[in-house]
Amino acid sequence: MNDLSAFPITGKWPPRDPSVIQLYSYPTPNGVKASIMLEETGLCYEPHKVTLADADVKSPAFLSLNPNNKIPAIIDPDGPDGTPVALFESGAILLYLAEKTGRFLGNSASDKAQITQWLMFQMGGVGPMFGQLGFFYKFAGSQIEDPRPRQRYIDEAKRLLAVVETQLDGRDWIAGDYSIADIALAPWLGALEFYGAQEAVGWADHANTVAYVDRFLARPAVQRGRTFPPHD
């Protein structure tokens, strides 16, 4: 029987089955990357609901796992050297689970390099820029009268969308076969709808990207991962 009691987070979110991967998350574009990957790989896991409220992501229990106070985070009781591994940052979690299962990271070193490149493009570009667009377009920043921050992120989102659109020309997936780069990227493309920003960025003019997101959303594991039912 695995014992995860050394992880203070288990005091606030107790595992029912400490022998399986513990997922601490919420269904946001970053959060669903981890749950979709877990569903795609078929790994056993137990989801815990960590909302974006300070009482959850900024609780001492959660900060003990991720001092950066952001979901998702995981504990794998069955780490590579036989001891538990705790991880935050969705990109790191995707890479870890891909290495663990040998899935969704290509079949060669050059596939892996391409997939990692597009994963980093999402982590360093699409995620942060679209996140700021959400803030200035839908959330508190939308009340700021100065149009420059909003316009800056609309322009940056359009630029990034054009990169994706071109890369998807003649491809079903962003880096060859379906991979962790798609699991990272597609949920963020979908966030533009949630932000009500599709028209502002000319979403409908990006036919490859629209078809790509539909293709992603049609996958049963994606559907399960996006609506994972966190139990506490």
Ligand SMILES: N[C@@H](CCC(=O)N[C@@H](CS)C(=O)NCC(=O)O)C(=O)O
């Ligand atoms: N780079 C991080 C970003 C994670 C992130 O921004 N998570 C958001 C939800 S999508 C969050 O937890 N926000 C809570 C907060 O900032 O207090 C990752 O990819 O894991």
